[in-house]
Amino acid sequence: MDPILIKLAKLLPRLEDVEELLDNEVEARYILKKAISFMENCESSKCVDEEEIRYLICALVDRNWERIHTGHFSSVPLNIRKIYAIGCYFKIFFLLLESTDPGQREICSGILDEAQLLGCMEDWSELKISLMQYLDDEKVGASVPLPILMPSTRLQSTCDIPQMEAPSLNEFKTQCFTPRQPTLLLNTIKHWPAMEKWLDLNYLLQIAGNRTVPIEIGSNYASDEWSQQLVKIRDFLQRQFGSEEGSQEIEYLAQHELFSQIPALKKDISIPDYCTISGDDPPGAVDIKAWLGPAGTISPMHYDPKHNLLCQVFGSKKIILAAPEDTDKLYPHDSEFLGNTSQIDAASLDFEKYPLVKEVKFYDLLLQPGDCLYMPPKWWHYVRSEAPSFSVSFWWE
Known part of the structure; x- marks a missing residue:
């Protein structure tokens, strides 16, 4: 595994970090337990069942995406949004194990954004920031530079309040x-x-x-x-x-x-x-x-x-x-x-x-x-x- 990915993987949630979150979530517990074990052993070349675990993680993300989109967003339980975000983290890592070329990073960046928009990532902010920096390693620029706006001159105007x-x-x-x-x-x-x-x-x-x-x-x-x-x-x-x-x-x-x-x-x-x-x-x-x-x-x-x-x-x-x-x-x-x-x-x-x-x-x-x-x-x-x-x-x- 890429040494940078190994360092990032150490920031992934461990099972003890998510135990309480997975109460009454038997399917998510089974999948995340396997994914966490896989990541913990990957550095020592004891990786097994990578294809199966990748499939299960993708299924976990899809399942909780559907749960988030059932009913009004404000009524979605917080644990479902957190499980979705964790699943997205692991999905990103499995994609990066396949390839770290610019196209793959772009895909992973999109998954990270969707995890932020729909999930809840507040418990893993260090991982989020580090992963964002890794995925955005290439500077973004425009083919034609965007304008630099001039500071505004204050205008005299009416104001009906204090x-x-x-x-x-x-x-x-x-x-x-x-x-x-x-x-x-x-x-x-x-x-x-x-x-x-x-x-x-x-x-x-x-x-x-x-x-x-x-x-x-x-x-x-x-x-x-x-x-x-x-x-x-x-x-x-x-x-x-x-x-x-x-x-x-x-x-x-x-x-x-x-x-x-x-x-x-x-x-x-x-x-x-x-x-x-x-x-x-x-x-x-x-x-x-x-x-x-x-x-x-x-x-x-x-x-x-x-x-x-x-x-x-x-x-x-x-x-x-x-x-x-x-x-x-x-x-x-x-x-x-x-x-x-x-x-x-x-x-x-x-x-x-x-x-x-x-x-x-x-x-x-x-x-x-x-x-x-x-x-x-x-x-x-x-x-x-x-x-x-x-x-x-x-x-x-």
Whole structure:
């Protein structure tokens, strides 16, 4: 076995690491026990039944993929997602035992991405990072370099909510969090390395280009034409920001946990201290989401159940807010999936179709690089990118 693979194999889960996970999972226990034993003995040339174990691992991955896709994703038991991820790890290793050529690495990279998107890999982050580095050993580049964006000049614009210049923790708590007052926090993340690094889209390409992510097709997720696809970030960047920019349908990397998938990018940001202020004791986890796309991407008027700090790295976004008290006048969709989304177009109000909207108080603002918008739970917001844009949102309770 390749010495690097031997080193990586030592990071694979051992049977004692997954014993509790495999309670009542007789089939998974049998297969993983054989696979773990195989990997432990492979270095000493005592490998037996490789073809049979490879087949069983592939069957385990396929079986748990089906279980994940039965019913709503949020209701899938965590142990099934973890078993799926472990199975993917072993499947990757068996493929690499066959070959480590670039084509095989590409296949393995896709399996690793799917394990991250569908599985749960938090218990084996060291293995995930090491395997990602091994599979992405070849630098990713574009045949034609991607543009390096120019830093934006701050625009004068109206803002219908309070503005504060990088408030202290106590100021944020007393003036924003406790009264649940939406506030524009100016020049709050200018210290992030991302503010400079991410302007060079070739940097994003090199760090993240090989990763597969879910991309929204179409400018508005509430429209009939909207869809989703899994694509390589390199293809998404080339289509939306490359030489043929504007000739493609709008695509949006939206509400994606990009930073858990690509830890190298997480080093370029930091969780704002404001997210430590919580109604819970101790505070719960902070969900970090990425939003990357060209000009014209739209998030229709909707609300989130948690506190939301939307931080702008590059580009700008027009935002329209409405208070929770006006929910009934904003005509939420009846469906469960879109129950937190309004039927109105906040940028072009139709009073004949939605007469109660006349009674709603709307608040307009422009979110610019270095700024953060604090939105309390259940505040409605419409978001439209005015230029190529990268935002990071932090949700917490």
